[in-house]
Amino acid sequence: MHRGGVLAIGEFSRLTHLSVRTLRRYHDARLLEPAIVDGATGYRYYSADQIPAAQVIHRLRELDVPLSDVQRILRSPDPGTRAALVADHLQRLESELDRTRSAVASLRRLLQPEQPPLDVELRAVPAATVAAIEDDVALDDVLAWYAGATAELDAVVGEPTGVPGGLYDNALFESGSGHVLVYRPTTDPPRSGRVHPVTLPAVELVVTAHVGAHDDIGVTYGQLGSWVVANALAVAGPVRETYLVGPRDTADPGAWRTEIGWPVFRVAPP
Amino acid sequence: MHRGGVLAIGEFSRLTHLSVRTLRRYHDARLLEPAIVDGATGYRYYSADQIPAAQVIHRLRELDVPLSDVQRILRSPDPGTRAALVADHLQRLESELDRTRSAVASLRRLLQPEQPPLDVELRAVPAATVAAIEDDVALDDVLAWYAGATAELDAVVGEPTGVPGGLYDNALFESGSGHVLVYRPTTDPPRSGRVHPVTLPAVELVVTAHVGAHDDIGVTYGQLGSWVVANALAVAGPVRETYLVGPRDTADPGAWRTEIGWPVFRVAPP
DNA sequence: GATGCACCCTCCCCCCGGGGGAGGGTCCAC
């Protein structure tokens, strides 16, 4: 039961509220190694001063910090570094929360019994040369990338001569990462930093407008997709968004207007 | 590419932003069955009106609703029932958030370089007969159970003659569920509903006080545990909490005082 | 010193909700 201040795994479990199983796993993962392991029997013995470490692990796991990150946090001797790593993860939790919020908003709209009919327009868009920033981006990073790119674009371009927009590769949604491009129409597009001129090809676009914050924009995408299929069209390229009214125009998200345009071609006679 | 308004899995994937793999999995799980499955080739074909269902699933999964629950939500034809099931899950997310908040509070305290010394007292507690409610409870349900039990207890007992408290089986923390008892000291404890008299045995308690909300009470538990071990004692029974100052006394969580008492016996000469 | 029994060990399989990749068949536009 006792061995001079050294704790068997069961006692340590009681004191830390970590299950015996979990303690063994943390040993295997070299995350929390017993103070003593009896070579003959394999019995693990912990010391009381390992309790704080166990508690830190426990809390970090409650925050869904991966074991590998937990290890890095514990291994970093400097409290400042630790705090930074933890803050990083809290940041991740924060954006997780954003995702949750927008999922809730989408659900609310999806589960509404009545769906307002969609106002869809088929529009021929000519080619245009614009100032753009583009990159291959992971879906999770799109928002952050977008914020940085638009800031740089605005700094370089100044006042655009038309409606700003973006192109989003279908692969972004299919496989979680893809090519993304944001642009500002401007006369004589400059080349500076990441900004460079790009000629957007002429396309036939199926266009609809999404009103409000982007939380539930996925719903509008789906409705537009249904319309595309119902009208015997097929998707032919990255989706285009144009930001008719956005955060740069009004602080009221309810007033935002985003046009969603899907390049299409006809697959069957009308 | 097209078959009269019917979509191959890849097209459906593009339209719903669900990966092909995931769509196949949802088929296997009978969650979202293709409108047509070609018997000869196994090719799955979806119809455009399955897009809303796919979107609902997508959003529910973003909220970490288990697939089985997603199925129940989709299968329930009544919008009211659906909404209730979704609300249930949002409630779960809410309590998850509470857990996260308290984990963050604990971490903040744990990662502080300086730990204030613990004020621990060894106290002989005589046996006492109290009015109690007890049950076997899962760790996740403790808070809800506690709220119900104390409400019933207060309704039956009225004003207690001493400090209210609770006993928490160590198994609750070790294996996720265990025996829990809440009590009010009172003269001539009544028997009504779940309330019944219980005689708490006399014990030798190691006692310390936790000040503030219970978010980071686990940290105090750990410190007390260290003290127990450092003083050559061993745990001998369910931990006791007494609520010296609680939410019934003041709305300010910072003023709450909870005594934590661990029954102990001496395992080595002093 | 034996015995009972709580405790501890390792090992293997299971859960969830996917992703990676192999190996092979199908669709359809040119």
Added chain:
DNA sequence: GTGGACCCTCCCCCGGGGGGAGGGTGCATC
């Protein structure tokens, strides 16, 4: 009729555990 994009099934992998089998240990009690 052929190339290439698309689709199929099957198996293994991940993380962070839980359940349980089968067997060894520690120690208080007799």
